[in-house]
Amino acid sequence: xxxxxxxxxxxxxxxxxxxxxxxxxxxxxxxxxxxxxxxxxxxxxxxxxxxxxxxxxxxxxxxxxxxxxxxxxxxxxxxxxxxxxxxxxxxxxxxxxxxxxxxxxxxxxxxxxxxxxxxxxxxxxxxxxxxxxxxxxxxxxxxxxxxxxxxxxxxxxxxxxxxxxxxxxxxxxxxxxxxxxxxxxxxxxxxxxxxxxxxxxxxxxxxxxxxxxxxxxxxxxxxxxxxxxxxxxxxxxxxxxxxxxxxx
Numbered sequence: 001x002x003x004x005x006x007x008x009x010x011x012x013x014x015x016x017x018x019x020x021x022x023x024x025x026x027x028x029x030x031x032x033x034x035x036x037x038x039x040x041x042x043x044x045x046x047x048x049x050x051x052x053x054x055x056x057x058x059x060x061x062x063x064x065x066x067x068x069x070x071x072x073x074x075x076x077x078x079x080x081x082x083x084x085x086x087x088x089x090x091x092x093x094x095x096x097x098x099x100x101x102x103x104x105x106x107x108x109x110x111x112x113x114x115x116x117x118x119x120x121x122x123x124x125x126x127x128x129x130x131x132x133x134x135x136x137x138x139x140x141x142x143x144x145x146x147x148x149x150x151x152x153x154x155x156x157x158x159x160x161x162x163x164x165x166x167x168x169x170x171x172x173x174x175x176x177x178x179x180x181x182x183x184x185x186x187x188x189x190x191x192x193x194x195x196x197x198x199x200x201x202x203x204x205x206x207x208x209x210x211x212x213x214x215x216x217x218x219x220x221x222x223x224x225x226x227x228x229x230x231x232x233x234x235x236x237x238x239x240x241x242x243x244x245x246x247x248x
């Protein structure tokens with residue numbers, strides 16, 4: 001029972017982050033940009049650290065063959081496809097409350113899929129070992145905070161009223177519960193589920209960190225801020241390494 005509490009409590013925590021947009025609306029643009037700057041850098045380090053310190057060693061320990069690395073590549077490709085789903089349609093019709101921009105709908109669809117996989121990933125990691133689940137949960141939370149702020153901003157830009165944008169963003173976040181529930185109900189019954197979910201998660205995390213987050217960080221060229229980015233990445237890495245060493 002304690003394990004299920006950790007799984008669904010963690011997924012509910014991640015889902016609740018969808019409501020964070022309303023809190024950050026009170027921040028000035030300057031303060032918000034500085035905060036996101038820090039969070040994205042920290043998230044990059046956490047995702048890479050979880051992949052290389054926790055997930056990949058776990059996958060290699062369970063299967064010394066080629067299969068884990070094929071699942072890593074699959075994770076990379078699936079998250080690439082999810083990103084394409086979000087951005088696949090471009091519309092030149094003016095945005096309004098009566099005609100929300102299609103990018104809003106595409107964002108909701110893509111984010112629902114993304115959150116579904118988050119639920120599967122978190123539950124699957126906890127089902128293998130609690131420490132692996134904790135490390136993965138921290139990495140997901142670190143990524144979801146700037147991610148949910150961005151989602152909320154996209155929906156408002158697309159023409160949705162702020163309350164409706166907040167509500168819809170929260171509904172998509174709850175899809176993570178479905179992913180977690182399916183992982184709990186069927187994960188143990190599916191042969192090789194643990195051999196699949198760990199390297200798949202690593203591939204997804206590596207894609208998010210290297211294809212989404214690092215290109216954003218590279219847009220900052222000032223030496224001082226670049227050093228701060230590096231420091232924040234190192235903090236994220238250190239957090240994941242500390243978890244690995246503490247529970248070794």
